[in-house]
Amino acid sequence: MSAFHHLEIEQLSIRLHGKPLLSLDTRIGPGEVLTVMGPSGSGKSTLLAWMAGFMSRDFEASGRLRLDGRDITALPPERRGIGLLFQDPMLFPHLSVSGNLRFGMPRATPDKQAAAQDGLARIGLADFGARDPATLSGGQQSRVALMRLLLSQPQAVLLDEPFSKLDSHLRHEMRQLVFGHLRDAGLPTLLVTHDHQDAEDAGGRVLELDA
Amino acid sequence: MPRMPLGLVPPLIVLLLVGPLLAGLIMALLPAFGYLPALGGESFSLAPWRALFDQPGIWRSAMLSLASGLVTTAVSLGIVLLFLASVSGTWLDKLIQRLVSPLLALPHAAAAFGLAFLIAPSGLLARLASPGLTGWERPPDLLIVQDPWGLSLMAGLIIKEIPFLLLMSLAALPQIEPARRVAMARSLGYRPTVAWLKVVVPALYPLIRLPVLAVIAFASSVVDVAMILGPTLPPTLAVSILTWFGDPDLSRRFMASAGAILQLGVTLAALLAWWGLECLVRRLGRRWIERGGRRAGDAPLRLAGKSLILLATLSAFVGLGGLALTSVAGFWRFPSALPDSLTWLHWQRALPSLGGPVLSSTIIAVVATLIATLLAVAALEKEQRRGRTASRALWLLYLPLIVPQVAFLFGLAVVTESLGVTPTHGLVIFGHLLFVLPYVFLSLSEAYRRLDPRWSQVALSLGVTRGSTFRRVRLPMLLAPLLTAMAVGMAVSIGQYLPTQLLGAGRISTVTTEAVALASGGNRRVIGVWAMLQACLPLAGFVMAVGLPRLIWSHRRGMQGSP
Known part of the structure; x- marks a missing residue:
């Protein structure tokens, strides 16, 4: 996590059944959070799906996506190096907490058990490794999901309204934690949200999409 | 999963199912018109048809088959819909649902x-009522089982088709949100049962239409149940065909082939008649719904729904209990409700001959199910990776459930004979696969398609490969539905009679062929032993399918409900 990364969206244009949906040309620097806002139907989630490599075949896109200058537009999702956080923590229900963390670690990670232990300590859940994720509170699950993402050593991150399902008193705290970690790791981040408070806490540029 | 060309799987499945079906139909069609060089039929003629129509009672046989297809389906569907309309979440409703599900695993012959x-x-019923109510001191001379009208045959089929249609309906219901529909209707003043029939059934029926058609096709052409419960003089068309094919006089095969084509026509006629019924019911139903009656008849409808399904379910269970009892009964005089003594003698006598058929049944069921599961999972995984659009050709999967077995299996047996394939377990497994695969696919596809796509997206975005995502995420998360689908596949295979009998050329015996073979003998003690065995074998699969995931995921709360 030493190197600092940057992400470039070059002349992106997405169409749905021939009708233009959105176009974008921007650069996200190391540790920067670009917030994309807009009503539903404005193409926020399609933008996210295109960047992650999951875009449905109903859409057509032209333009390039570059990570540290390398063109990753045509790469399959698992080789892009782009991590994802959803609205729900999506901790695998059949694995333990520590199993979830180890699941995403790169193969070459020397001591996965120790790395998982260390990661849990960093989010204040040191003794939770052997636990069943279903027994954790919503906030705890979100923190594990964040740490799973970080330990997979992504080079860029996409956030899909990751705070919208948290209790309001947890939201601010969780935002600080997520943005702090992503900034420290120098990861370019794209945040999709409805919530202006999210954009404010992210502290970066805000892009409004029209319906 | 090893690097397997997934794109080839859907065409492979279609070829595997449609190929044998077409080959079988053609090899029934040609001899039906006199052409089968292997048996000296060198030229086309109508002689087989003339011979067929000269058979005494042939039209009665055909009408029996047609009627049993339509009546069985109408009654089973009616009972299932009435029951679902009357469900209000009481303990009785839950008990009934819990009792009905295991009946799905019960082979038709055992039921x-x-x-x-x-x-x-x-x-048992005559014993309970005698001599007190009936005055019978000895069994009366009545033709109840194998009655000439086929009523007991239809009753036996109804007992088995109710669980099938009920589970198909329960699987389809969540899509149409019945609770919201009923709540809306009730707010307009409709009583709950009437509301359900008026606002849920019209949306539900299109979703269960295919299983309903499969029931018509099955009931109009069934062989094993008809051999046990059906009339004998004349028997149903399918049973007659089987007799002619088995005739040592090989020339009768031409007539039997014509019979197979006639059976295809009878089943088609039943499907067409059903289609006509659908139109009629739709028209009358619309008038009934639009008339706006909202209270009348609610209580009787509810009572009918619960009592009819309870009657059918209890008949199955009491009958099975009776079989179990007979299999260990010692001396049992007529009017006594219980045997005088219990003995293991019948089991001990049967024991030496049990091993072979049990092993055969198990091997065939396990291998056919494994192949079917592998193909179904591969096709579904392919569908997921391509992005959710189901391959259109896959509707052909349901073809073996709609085309009557008798119509194409004989032809298929002729094909394999002429190719010089000797009847082995392999050939029988291949035959079973035709019927196991559709059920495994049906049972698994629902769960596979419902799994949240974000699970694999998360895994992929963490840098895990597609193969690894399949192995480490989708497969474990779908373990429970996967095992259930396998148990369904095993049950389907274990219950098969005709494919085993025909493709095995009578040389491969399973618990089902053994049990059915005993039907004409009438030794009830021995029948009890084999029918019990036949009922228990598939149940073992379901016990494992339910138990294993609970055991494996006992420390994972998120895996307790089905995903």
């Missing part, structure tokens, strides 16, 4: 034997 034992003149 038929159970019913026969219940209603026969010397059966």
Whole structure:
């Protein structure tokens, strides 16, 4: 996590059944959070799906996506190096907490058990490794999901309204934690949200999409 | 999963199912018109048809088959819909649902034997009512089982088709949000049962239409149940065909082939008649719904729904219990409700001959199910990776459930004979696969498609490969539905009679062929032993399918409900 990364969206244009949906040309620097806002139907989630490599075949896109200058537009999702956080923590229900963390670690990670232990300590859940994720509170699950993402050593991150399902008193705290970690790791981040408070806490540029 | 060309799987499945079906139909069609060089039929003629129509009672046989297809389906569907309309979440409703599900695993033949034992003149019902109510000191001379109208045959089929249609409906219901529909209707003043029939059934029926058509096709052409419960003089068309094919006089095969084509026509006629019924019911139903009656008849409808399904379910269970009892009964005089003594003698006598058929049944069921599961999972995984659009050709999967077995299996047997393939377990497994694969696919696809796509997206975005995502995420998360689908596949295979009998050329015996072979003999003690065995074998699969995931995921709360 030493190197600092940057992400470039070059002349992106997405169409749905021939009708233009959105176009974008921007650069996200190391540790920067670009917030994309807009009503539903404005193409926020399609933008996210295109960047992650999951875009449905109903859409057509032209333009390039570059990570540290390398063109990753045509790469399959698992080789892009782009991590994802959803609205729900999506901790695998059949694995333990520590199993979830180890699941995403790169193969070459020397001591996965120790790395998982260390990661849990960093989010204040040191003794939770052997636990069943279903027994954790919503906030705890979100923190594990964040740490799973970080330990997979992504080079860029996409956030899909990751705070919208948290209790309001947890939201601010969780935002600080997520943005702090992503900034420290120098990861370019794209945040999709409805919530202006999210954009404010992210502290970066805000892009409004029209319906 | 190894690097397997997934794109080839859907065409492979279609080829595997449609190929044999077409080959079988053609090899029934040609001899039906006199052409089968292997048996000296060198030129086309109508002689087989003339011979067929000269058979005494042939039209009665055909009408029996047609009627049993339509009546069985109408009654089963009616009972299932009435029951679902009357469900209000009471303990009785839950009990009924819990009792009905395991009946799905019960082979048709075992259910038929159970019913026969219940209603026969010397059966349990007659014993309970005698001599007090009836005055019978000895079994009356009545033709109840194998009655000429086929009523006991239809009753036996209804007992088995109710669980099938009920589970198909329960699987389809969540899509149409019945609770919201009923709540809306009730707010307009409709009583709950009437509301359900008026606002849920019209949306539900299109979703269960295919299983309904499969029931018509099955009931109009069934062989094993008809051999146990059906009339004998004349038997149903399918049973007659089987007899002619088995005739040592090989020239009768031409006539039998014509019969197979006639069976295809009878089943088609039943499907067409059903289609006409659908139109009629739709028209009358619309008038009934638009008239706006909202209270009348609610209580009787509810009572009918619950009591009819309870009657059918209890008949199955009491019949099975009776079979179990007979299999260990010592001396049992007629009017006594219980045997004088219990003995293991019948089991001990049967024991030496049990091993082979049990092993055969198990091997065939396990291998056919494994192949079917592998193909179904591969096709579904392919569908997921391509992005959710189901391959259109896959509707052909349901073809073996709609085309009557008798119509194409004989032809298929002729094909394999002429190719010089000797009847082995392999050939029988291949035959079973035709019927196991559709059910495994049906059972698994629902769960596979419902799994949240974000699970694999998360895994992929963490840098895990597609193969690894399949192995480490989708497969474990779908373990429970996967095992259930396998148990369904095993049950389907274990219950098969005709494919085993025909493709095995009578040389491969399973618990089902053994049990059905005993039907004409009438030794009830031995039948009890085999029918029990036949009922228990598939149940073992379901016990494992339910138990294993609970055991494996006992420390994972998120895996306790089905995903």
